[in-house]
Amino acid sequence: MLIAVILGFIFAILVPFFSKFVKKAIPFGYSLLPLSLFIFFLQFLGEIKSKGHILFHYQWVPSLGIDLSFRLDGLSLLFALMITGIGALVFIYTTYYLKGHKYLDRFYGYLSMFMASMLGVVLSDNLMSMFIFWELTSISSYFLIGFNNEDPASRKSALTALSITGFGGLVMLSGIILLQAVGGSYSFTELLNSSEIIKNSTTYGWIIALFFVGAFTKSAQFPFHFWLPGAMKAPTPVSTYLHSATMVKAGIYLLARFTPLLGDTFWWNSTLITVGAVTMVFAAIHSVLRVDLKSILAYSTISALGILVFLIGIGSEKALLAAGIFILAHALYKAALFLITGIIDHETGSRDVTKLAGLQQVMMPVAVAGFIAALSSAGVPLLLGFISKEVMYEATLQFGDWAIILTALAVLTKILLLVAGFWAGIKPFTGTLPAEFGKAKLPSPLLWIPPFLLGVLSLGFGTFPSLITESLIQPVFSSISGSDTIIQLKLWHGFNLVLVLSILTLVSGGALYWFLKPSNDLFQKTVRFEAISPQNIIEGGGKLFGSFAGIWTRFFQNGYLRNYVITILAFLTLLMAYRLFGEVNIYIDWNQISAVSHYEIIVVVLMIISILFAISTNSRSVSIVALGVVGFANCLFFLFYSAPDLAMTQFSIDTLTVLLFMLVLVKLPKNKQYSSKGIKMRDALLSLLFGTLIAILTLEVFEEPSSSEVSKYFAENAYILAKGRNVVNIILVDYRGFDTMIETVVLVIAAVGVYSLMKLNLNPSKKDL
């Protein structure tokens, strides 16, 4: 199982190496990967039916409780089959669709990386490894959307998609960690046992909120939906595969997976119903206002995802069953529609639904596939879409007080989606062929067989639901709902309200298709609302954040060294003052302080004068020299306290520092008076405050009865062990000889620096490369 999952990654890494060979020998060789995986997963159908779920375990990062455990049950098997099955078709389709493309091998590399990540998402039992794969799908999607990377719109869409899904992913990560903190494990199977504890914990609300953000961003729910239409910039096979059939369903997968664990609470259900309902209606309306085939399909996909969220939100057994069937039904017809759009685009060079017509004359098999897909999307009997629609209406009708509203919303959505589906699957093929598309012809079977096959499946499963009822839908249902109810799928439910609603949907949808013609006018109407669209609001928020970032950054990083110093000192002063006056009893015993000699007074006065000089002068060099004087005065103190060696070292270091500074400063522009009087006062005040604080602290520190163990040891043993009379010198060259040695090195380095600065002066006109 591990191999099955990571095969795609290995494949992606190897692609560049064997691409030349594959190009020559077997053009559709890449497709063997998803195809064999598909067959591999098919084998599990029987086992899952009898056992419920199978676990596979591989160790990875045990100290974090992260492993590569895989859980194969109905839900994950359905997804795995969709990923590999549709994957195989898309791989085959691509061999022709992107034939001769310069970067075909890279494309396959990304695509197989995506497939592997997606398999990882749906198969992982460990939530953390699921999250890892989840993020990898976002990244592969980023690379695939930006595949035509020289087009600015592609790049922008890729970035938008990554931002939205990446943001959602990070939020979800917090959710996963929070869930682990409450439930004690990353393993989904283990967490299932503590479902009640989690639901009753105080953080339950946070957990589901964080998970919702992850799921909604990934599955393009309102108001995060707008990245998906943008993602249609990707080549059509990608749109088919990632942005309709599989990746965008990862959020749905997540919600379905967590239903038995976190579901069936007020907040869970009501949030999902609301978000799902808003999304499905909003996107369905949008889908009939577009003219670009891919846009239509993008919005109808969003709407379908909304329906799924809505159904999971309702949460009754019927609703979950409906969701299970709809996942499959939608994948089959929507993938077909996308593939067909790709063919039309490929052959006619247009995706404008207002212009396209009559193509059935030249590409009959494609038209057949289009018809089947459109009819399945409409929910016409004998197609899988019909069954899913029936079950969905049953579910909404059972929903207590709100049944009428929910059903009405569902019917409305379905009507609009019917129109959208017809536009994509029927409109381009009927009517008379415009002259401009006269050159269109039936493409290679590699292109039209995949959608055709999908149509056959829709028809087959729809006509004979028993084909999948027991083997696939039953396990899917059990794993979403956690119940053992035996389900039955029938074509004929008798005369009842559901049937009436079905007929109503078909009739009014048909009528709407008849009367409403896709046009640019309709599309223009939506443009007026562009200003309040979530995309604009979020992008505007982003811009606002950007300007705020500018203000914030310019405020702190304002380019003035003196402001930096002031900020730092002010911060330190505040911190110290707060602690000092808050926590310490200030008491200074003046008697303990030794008498001051007159040399000391002279030197201190000298220091004060030079400091005043340094801050009042206008010339940089003068102030550096004045500071040098302060340094030398310090050295005098060393002399007073009988450390001539130290004083010597200090003298030379000071001299060098002054020199080094002079060299740097010479190159800077002339010093000007920038500060106003007020600012100078503020600075002076701050310096005084800071100095006073340090002084108080120093006195305070020396109040503390410190142990003199070390200094005593030095004094006593200097002569005996180290053979020297001057204790300070002994400390310097022996006890702490290492320090002194290293300081010598500092001097050497400084000397090198000074030398280089003086000698090496790269011509400023030369750009450094």
Place this chain on the structure above:
Amino acid sequence: MIVLPIIFQFVAGTILLFFWQKTTLQKFLSILFSIIGLGISIWLFLLVWENGIMITQSGDWKAPFGISFVADTFGVTMVLLSSISGLAVSIFSAGSMRKERLEFGFFPILHFLIMGLQGAFLTGDIFNLYVWFEVVIISSFVLLTLGGKKQQLEGALKYVSLNLLASSLFLIGIGFIYGLTGSLNMADVAIKLDNLQNRGLVSVTSGIFLVAFGIKSAIFPMYFWLPASYHTPPPAVSAIFAGLLTKLGIYAMLRTFTLMFGGDEFMGDIMVILAALTIFSGGLGALLQQNMGKIFGYLIVCHIGFLIAGLGMYTELAIMGTVFYLIHDIIVKTNLFMVSGLILKINGTQDIRELGGMYKNFPIISLLLAIPLFSLVGIPPLSGFWAKIFLIQAGLQTQDYVLIGFIVLGSFLTLWVIARLWSEVFWKNGIDLPKKANGLYFSQMTKTDQWLMVFPIVLLSGISLYIGFGAENIIILSQRISTELMDPSGYIEAVLGLKTMTP
């Protein structure tokens, strides 16, 4: 024995000084010395990993009277990482650095810088730590100004002024420590501070250390020098700075706040707030910049926030997160600036508005560069990802929910910034920039020099990948370091000779 890495780098730097103008020989020797240095670090690391904390007393003066050198797991890990970065930068410089700079002591100073860092990682004495800081500052200052272009000097001035401010504060802090305890040996200080009644005074002192090291490690509101200076020197220099200099501040903070000021709650809270604001400021800054060097500079600031966050929360888990992130960050940040150096050599600019077409023209190099870029973002399971789990977990335990929000925000901003960078530099079609007459472009370089530039990126990317995929091993290492830091009794016993000494 454990001072061997320091001594070795010292010797290496000194030998190189003797070959002042012989740049080819210097290149060769520097790489050779770096490889040997790495070997020594690995050896020391394994030794400590097997035997636990090791001690050397300089001049054989018993602690706390002389200067103790202590090799605990944290110290040797840092030494190892600095050797790796040092090797990478040494190779990279051999390929990319201009001859004029090499003639003026670039390599010797580089080795002295590494010596300073390794000394700081191994010393057990607070004043000695200060001395190593001096070595690091002065060498980095020389490296920063080497070449003396106006822009470099402007950055250097801010760098050095604020760092000197930090040093003076550090020194004041040491003075206070000595006044309070009468000792400079960190283990000894730890015991004596612990027995001190006047907690407030200890707290104020720790505040001074917080600011001193805060400036060095560029945390809010003390990070200003970093974005002002890191993009000015040649990328090879920025690389070593980015990888190790700010991390030295973090190291010092981790060391002193766990060993000496163990768990001051107030300072912990302050750090958590500063961490959030650091992440915020760095992320926002990176959002706006158009120069790759500046973008990376701000990202350093942003990620320093992650490191401080762990220390602020002060639980074993949080420190573990910090240590893991530190290991990841040193490797990836060093790499990042080499990446920007390579891009600069290829295209002649660092401005992402002008850059483009990398992916088209250099597909293999692009994919290689994707590794450090996306490791930095922390796309799971790459190296930047794992530490975040610890930090978020720790945040949940200590109930610092706002901090978690900022960590998520910081990660998101990093993601966005790098994705934009990728889109601009790699995907966008490049515009033909006028070639600069006296610049040496990648395409004009010899094959050897080209390899010398690419190889270190390969090396560090490989290590980043290992950190990501072999996370288990790094976690075990971080866990051990975190345990040692949070319970310093082993360290203190070893230093003060309650355990047998290894001279």
